[in-house]
Amino acid sequence: MAQPKFAQIKQHIISKIKSGEWAEHSRVASENELAEQFSVSRMTARRALSELTDAGILSRTQGLGTFVASFKSQSNLLEIRNIADEIKERGSDHRCIPEVLESMPAIAPIAIALGVEQNSQVYRSVLVHLENGTPIQVEERFVNPTFAPGYLQQNFEQITPHEYLCEVAPLTEARHTVEAIMPSAQVSQWLSLFNEEPCLQVIRRTWSSNGVVSFTRLISPGSKYRLGGHLTFKR
Amino acid sequence: MAQPKFAQIKQHIISKIKSGEWAEHSRVASENELAEQFSVSRMTARRALSELTDAGILSRTQGLGTFVASFKSQSNLLEIRNIADEIKERGSDHRCIPEVLESMPAIAPIAIALGVEQNSQVYRSVLVHLENGTPIQVEERFVNPTFAPGYLQQNFEQITPHEYLCEVAPLTEARHTVEAIMPSAQVSQWLSLFNEEPCLQVIRRTWSSNGVVSFTRLISPGSKYRLGGHLTFKR
DNA sequence: ATATTTGTATTGTATATACAAGTGTTCTTG
């Protein structure tokens, strides 16, 4: 069997939807009907329908039937990737310069974000990521020392902070925010920006089961970096 | 039965992982072991494992076993939402002002993005979205007339362009790019920005089965809009 | 010693069956 039966049925349904033959909200054959059409058991037909439902392509209601889900409900997702992976995948050279590695008292917004007491000591690291020698991202990270007491002793040219934290504290959740900002003079200098230029700022908070592990700002110049699209063709 | 058996098993596994008891890449009980532990059939235990695998929490290899997936592989996804929905969900008032609604010849980059001949006629709309009277997003959209010949006759104070296009052409795919830019003078005016301010620009291309339906630029000021985070507490 | 075979544990696919539970229609009854 080249393809398993349930996969063939999935393909069949997807092609009907993509071709526009089955419109949004239109009824899809029931499990029993599909089973008969394809000469399979109900459980096999059911598997095809269930997996497409999990994928958000179909929508089912007990007692009513199965329907083509509305395209609107399919959320538009954007993947936030690791800059090092992204650079390597492009076949470019990735390097990383640690600029700051220190312990400092947490000022109010940092303390709130990390869930620690104000002015308690937290770790701070600033790394600059280079693609073929050009600075492309500043990574400023504040770390809760409770979860990663050995943070300051790491060599971040060898292991990325994110990898280290994953090893030390089992991460359970991450939240992201994306915004457009003008970089501070210090950040401009790290990014070697001579003219004022808008930057994309990604803020990430990572959680372990007991609280916030780290709070990170990723800042990239708008002219050299964008999220989501792989800017393959340069102008 | 309060919760179905397969869901209870899923819960059990998730709690073990979240608590850190089961580390990354560590082995999870096999289907048969789980079946015995919970006094269920192998198929029920299997369902729990399969669904967690689909969700990216576990990873399975035939012949080898089931393992806790690495947190790293869990991609960080950001949802790009509809501005109108977002505003309404915040309990604010949403209004929309159509600024431009015209047919125009496609200049090179637009023609390429839409997959039409250069200088052929395409439709263009510019809408300004307001939250409680404050401009918060400019939506500039270029539409392939082949898929939506009646586009210019719509009243976009009643129906959003996206909703209309979904009705007219069955959308099958959408791709997004996010970047930071400085707005043009015209955009600044539409957004009522008096000072130069960086903006978040989302570029979206939507596809039907036969080609690109529309090409959209969503521009929002960095001070009033961010992606992903619900900025609940204002300063 | 090295290759081959065999065996075992595991996940993957597929079927037949049973009953529960939700939805809507039709029939019955007051």
Add this chain to the structure above:
DNA sequence: CAAGAACACTTGTATATACAATACAAATAT
């Protein structure tokens, strides 16, 4: 006529079973 009961059809949960396919280790043959 209207309320309720019965029914048909749907998806949801659960089980028992069979065999295929893969990975790895151990036994065996060369």
